[in-house]
Amino acid sequence: MQGLNRRTRRWITLVVMAVATMAAGLGILVPSVAYAAEGCKVEYKVANQWPGGFTGNVAITNLGQAVNSWNLVWTFPNGQRVTQAWGATTTNSGDTYTAKNVDYNAAIATNGSVSFGFNGSWSGTNGLPTQFKLNGVLCDGSTGTPTSNPPTTTPPPTGGASAMETVAAMQPGWNLGNSLDAVGADETAWGNPRITQSLIQNVAAQGYKSIRIPVTWDNHQSKTAPYAVETAYLDRVEEVVNWALDADLYVLINIHHDSWIWAADMNTNRTVVEDRYEAIWNALATRFRDAPQELLFESINEPQFNNVDDATAYALLDDLNTSFHEIVRGTGGNNATRVLVLPTLHTNAEQGRLDALSDTIAALNDDNIAATIHYYGFWPFSVNVAGYTKFNAEVQADLEGYFDRAYNEFVANGIPVIVGEWGLLGFDAHTGTVEQGEKLKFFEYMGYYARQKGLTLQLWDNGQHFDRTGFTWKDPELFNMMKASWTTRSGTASTDQVYVAKSGTVSDVSLTLNPNGTTFQALRLGTQNLVQGTDYTISGTTLTIKASRLTSLLGDRNYGVKANLSAVFSQGAPWRISVISYDQPTMSAASGTTGSFAIPTQFKGDQLATMEAKYADGTPAGPQNWTPYKEFARAFSPDYTAGTISLPQAFWTDVNDGQKVTLTFHFWSGKTVTYYVTESGGNVTGSLT
Known part of the structure; x- marks a missing residue:
C-alpha cells in the first residue's frame, strides 16, 4: 500500500x-x-x-x-x-x-x-x-x-474517517507562516520568498502529515458591500492548497490576521464585520466545495474583540463560529461532512475559554468538529524574563496544566484538538533568546506530553526554522529533537554546557542525566565511543567526565567550544554536551545615547543568560518593573561577534532620568559582572563603578 x-x-x-x-x-x-x-x-x-x-x-x-x-x-x-x-x-x-x-x-x-x-x-x-x-x-x-x-x-x-481519526492523522503538522497571511501587497511582504511547489514537497519530505496555511484576506477583499474576494487571490490560495494535497498532506486554511485588523471591531461595527466574514467564507466554501476531506477549514485565527468583557466576547465568537458552520455546511458537497475547526477566544486554554467553546460545539450537534488552541509555553520562560532561564518544574507544570485542560474538556469527550500554533515567543525576537539546551528540553517534553493527551501539534514557522529556498533546517539539532518526539522520548541532562576555566587545574565535571524512560548507552566524540571508567563514569543518573579526557578535549584551551560530546540513549535524539574554555567576562566604560548604547564586552568564551536592573534602593529599573530580571533580546541583547551588549531604546523608556542603575549580568558559567549606567536627557554613561 x-x-x-x-x-x-x-x-x-x-x-x-x-x-x-x-x-x-x-x-x-x-x-x-x-x-x-x-x-x-x-x-x-x-x-x-x-x-x-x-x-x-x-x-x-x-x-x-x-x-x-x-x-x-x-x-x-x-x-x-x-x-x-x-x-x-x-x-x-x-x-x-x-x-x-x-x-x-x-x-x-x-x-x-x-x-x-x-x-x-x-x-x-x-x-x-x-x-x-x-x-x-x-x-x-x-x-x-x-x-x-x-x-x-x-x-x-x-x-x-471520523474527526478524531482525521485530526490524529494530521500529526505532526507545520505552519506556512508569514506568507499568505502577510499584511501587505502580497505574500512576500513580510520577507519570505514566494511559495513554491518544491517548498511544499520538501515540507512533506521532512515527515510532516499536515500543513496549516494561514491566509489574511484584508488587502484582497473589497471594503464595500458585497465585500467580494479577489478571484486572483482565491486562485493563488487554491494553487498552494492543491500543491499540499498533491504532496499527500492534510491542509488547514483559515481567516488569519483579519481577526485583529477588522474583526476585532465586531462589537461596535457588527454588520460590516459579519458581512465581510460571511463573504469570505461563502467564497471559500464555494471554491473548495468538492475538495477532498483532507482539506479542513478553521473559522478564524486567534479571535479577539476590542473593549469588551469576556461574556460579550464569548457571545461574539459564538456568532462567528455558528455563522461559519452554517455557511460551510450549507454549500453541500464534501463541505457537508468536512472537519471544521473552531478556536477558543484568543485560541488559548484558559478554562473559561474552553467552556465557552464547548457550549458552541454542543449547540451545533455536529460530529465533524475539532477544537483548536495555541501554546507558546510558560510566558516568562518563553521570552526569558523574570529569571526564568531554565525549563524547570514550574515551566513543565504550566505545559501540563494547559494540555490537561484541553484534553479534559474536549478529547476526553470525543472532540479532537489541534494545537494550531506552538513554539516559543522568544523566537520572534531571536531564536537564541532561550538557551539551546533548555529550549530542547521544552520541545522534547511538549512533543511527548501532547502525544499522551492525544493532541495534534502544528509547529509555527514564520521562516525562522525551515529554510524556504534551501530546504534545510536552520537548527538541525532542534528539528532532530522535535522529530524524535513524534514517536518516542529522548534523554536530556541538567545542562548541555560544561565550562572549564582556561587557566588552572582541570577537574572532573559531573552533570545529571534525565533518561526520560530511556537507557544511557554511550558517551561519544563524533562516532567514537569514549571508554567508561577511563574517560567517564556513570553512577545512577550522574555522568562524570574525567579530568584527563577534558584536558585532551580542551587542547590549546583558547576561548570557546572545544568539543561536542554526545550522550547516546537507547532511543530518541542524542544529547549534545559542549566542552567550553572560558574566563571571567569583562566590560569597559562607554557612553552613547538611548537610541544607541552598547557596553564593550569581552565574553571570553562565556554566554549571557540574563540581566538584572535595579536602582540604588533595590527596586527594579527599566521595563516590566515588577521584576529586576529584564527580557532577553528586548531590554538587552548580546552580540558575541561584535563584543557588545546593547541596551535599546525600549530599555531606557522606563528608566528614571538621572538615576544610576545597577546592572548585574548573569552568565551561563555562573559568573556575574556588575555595571552601572545613568541616563540624563537622552545621553547615557556606563562604567564599572
Whole structure:
C-alpha cells in the first residue's frame, strides 16, 4: 500500500480476534477467528495506512462481569510502535503494549463496549497482533466451549474517517507562516520568498502529515458591500492548497490576521464585520466545495474583540463560529461532512475559554468538529524574563496544566484538538533568546506530553526554522529533537554546557542525566565511543567526565567550544554536551545615547543568560518593573561577534532620568559582572563603578 495516495486509501479495515494470516501475493491481511471460553472480544482495525505510519482503532467488548477500570495488553509482531493515542494511555516494554482507560471510558458493563485509537509507526510489514488480554483475561470472543469459525473478512466501512481519526492523522503538522497571511501587497511582504511547489514537497519530505496555511484576506477583499474576494487571490490560495494535497498532506486554511485588523471591531461595527466574514467564507466554501476531506477549514485565527468583557466576547465568537458552520455546511458537497475547526477566544486554554467553546460545539450537534488552541509555553520562560532561564518544574507544570485542560474538556469527550500554533515567543525576537539546551528540553517534553493527551501539534514557522529556498533546517539539532518526539522520548541532562576555566587545574565535571524512560548507552566524540571508567563514569543518573579526557578535549584551551560530546540513549535524539574554555567576562566604560548604547564586552568564551536592573534602593529599573530580571533580546541583547551588549531604546523608556542603575549580568558559567549606567536627557554613561 505504500504507493497509494491517502485520498485513495482512506480505509483499509482489518479485524483480528485470534490468528491473522497474510493473503499470498496480495499484500492483504485476511484474519481468521477462533473462539475459546473467555469473557471478552477485541476488534482491531487498521483504519488508515501510509509509508511508515498507520492509524489503529481498537474496540473492546466485555462479555464477562462489569469492570470499573481496564487495561488491554497485546504484542506487535513486526516491531510497530504507538506514537500517539486517544481514549487510552499507552506504555510499552519492547513490542508489548498496555493501553489503560482514561476517566470517561473506565467502566465497561457486561456486553458493553469501549474503544480507543492510536497512530503508529511501522517498517517492512504491518502485521496484526494475534492476542489481546483484558485485565489479564484472554480475549478470544466467547464465554462458552471453544469452537472455531472459518476465515472471515470485514469490508471497509462506507463512511469516511471520523474527526478524531482525521485530526490524529494530521500529526505532526507545520505552519506556512508569514506568507499568505502577510499584511501587505502580497505574500512576500513580510520577507519570505514566494511559495513554491518544491517548498511544499520538501515540507512533506521532512515527515510532516499536515500543513496549516494561514491566509489574511484584508488587502484582497473589497471594503464595500458585497465585500467580494479577489478571484486572483482565491486562485493563488487554491494553487498552494492543491500543491499540499498533491504532496499527500492534510491542509488547514483559515481567516488569519483579519481577526485583529477588522474583526476585532465586531462589537461596535457588527454588520460590516459579519458581512465581510460571511463573504469570505461563502467564497471559500464555494471554491473548495468538492475538495477532498483532507482539506479542513478553521473559522478564524486567534479571535479577539476590542473593549469588551469576556461574556460579550464569548457571545461574539459564538456568532462567528455558528455563522461559519452554517455557511460551510450549507454549500453541500464534501463541505457537508468536512472537519471544521473552531478556536477558543484568543485560541488559548484558559478554562473559561474552553467552556465557552464547548457550549458552541454542543449547540451545533455536529460530529465533524475539532477544537483548536495555541501554546507558546510558560510566558516568562518563553521570552526569558523574570529569571526564568531554565525549563524547570514550574515551566513543565504550566505545559501540563494547559494540555490537561484541553484534553479534559474536549478529547476526553470525543472532540479532537489541534494545537494550531506552538513554539516559543522568544523566537520572534531571536531564536537564541532561550538557551539551546533548555529550549530542547521544552520541545522534547511538549512533543511527548501532547502525544499522551492525544493532541495534534502544528509547529509555527514564520521562516525562522525551515529554510524556504534551501530546504534545510536552520537548527538541525532542534528539528532532530522535535522529530524524535513524534514517536518516542529522548534523554536530556541538567545542562548541555560544561565550562572549564582556561587557566588552572582541570577537574572532573559531573552533570545529571534525565533518561526520560530511556537507557544511557554511550558517551561519544563524533562516532567514537569514549571508554567508561577511563574517560567517564556513570553512577545512577550522574555522568562524570574525567579530568584527563577534558584536558585532551580542551587542547590549546583558547576561548570557546572545544568539543561536542554526545550522550547516546537507547532511543530518541542524542544529547549534545559542549566542552567550553572560558574566563571571567569583562566590560569597559562607554557612553552613547538611548537610541544607541552598547557596553564593550569581552565574553571570553562565556554566554549571557540574563540581566538584572535595579536602582540604588533595590527596586527594579527599566521595563516590566515588577521584576529586576529584564527580557532577553528586548531590554538587552548580546552580540558575541561584535563584543557588545546593547541596551535599546525600549530599555531606557522606563528608566528614571538621572538615576544610576545597577546592572548585574548573569552568565551561563555562573559568573556575574556588575555595571552601572545613568541616563540624563537622552545621553547615557556606563562604567564599572
